[in-house]
Amino acid sequence: MKAHVYVVSKRTVLDPQGQAIQNALRKLGHADVTDVRQGKYFILTLDDSLDGAAAHSEVERIASEVLCNPVMEEFSFQID
Amino acid sequence: MKAHVYVVSKRTVLDPQGQAIQNALRKLGHADVTDVRQGKYFILTLDDSLDGAAAHSEVERIASEVLCNPVMEEFSFQID
Numbered sequence: 001m002k003a004h005v006y007v008v009s010k011r012t013v014l015d016p017q018g019q020a021i022q023n024a025l026r027k028l029g030h031a032d033v034t035d036v037r038q039g040k041y042f043i044l045t046l047d048d049s050l051d052g053a054a055a056h057s058e059v060e061r062i063a064s065e066v067l068c069n070p071v072m073e074e075f076s077f078q079i080d
Numbered sequence: 081m082k083a084h085v086y087v088v089s090k091r092t093v094l095d096p097q098g099q100a101i102q103n104a105l106r107k108l109g110h111a112d113v114t115d116v117r118q119g120k121y122f123i124l125t126l127d128d129s130l131d132g133a134a135a136h137s138e139v140e141r142i143a144s145e146v147l148c149n150p151v152m153e154e155f156s157f158q159i160d
Contacts, residue, residue: 006121021122021146028141035125041086042101045115055112062110066101071149 001046003059005077007068008039042067046079055079081126082094083139085157087148088119126159135159 009015015037022036044062046055059077068075089095095117102116124142126135139157148155 008121017094018122025146027140028146030138032127032130032138032141033124034127035123037123039121039123041088041090041119041121043115043117043119044113047112047114050112051112058110058112062105062113065107077123 001048001050001055001079003042003044003046003055003077003079005044005059005063005067005075006039007042007063007073007075008037010043013072022066039073040067052079081128081130081135081159083124083126083135083157083159084146085122085124085139085143086119086154087119087122087143087153087155089153091154093152095134120147132159 014041017038018036021038022033025033025036044059046058050058056079059079062077063077087090098116098129101118102113105113105116124139126138130138136159139159143157144150
């Protein structure tokens with residue numbers, strides 16, 4: 001079972017990396033890209049003995065306590 | 081229109097960051113997590129005047145030429 005966790009900085013937090021990428025893309029001719037945000041992506045492999053609900057709550061705890069800094073970032077995840 | 085681009089190192093490439101996270105999780109009691117890979121996540125906002133096919137080919141070019149190092153990484157994306 002795999003969990004995909006996405007962590008991005010909150011909308012209110014400046015994202016200079018994303019802005020640098022957007023500037024680079026504009027100079028390369030990709031003017032259609034009006035905004036870029038960079039975040040982190042984690043793929044967790046979970047033991048198959050876990051049931052769906054247990055996996056969901058474990059991944060939610062891991063994301064909120066370890067992978068994401070809740071002051072500046074927010075996360076989402078999906079399990080498949 | 082938003083495009084979500086996911087970049088992860090290839091399976092054959094060592095991922096020391098992911099290993100460090102997995103070790104930390106094991107010490108914190110999350111022994112159910114048997115593997116962690118860390119990657120990058122980009123959210124591109126595209127001009128709404130682009131149609132679906134044009135957006136798809138533009139994001140594919142951006143991902144393969146700018147966001148991903150094809151020697152060590154692979155990408156996937158979705159547009160919504």
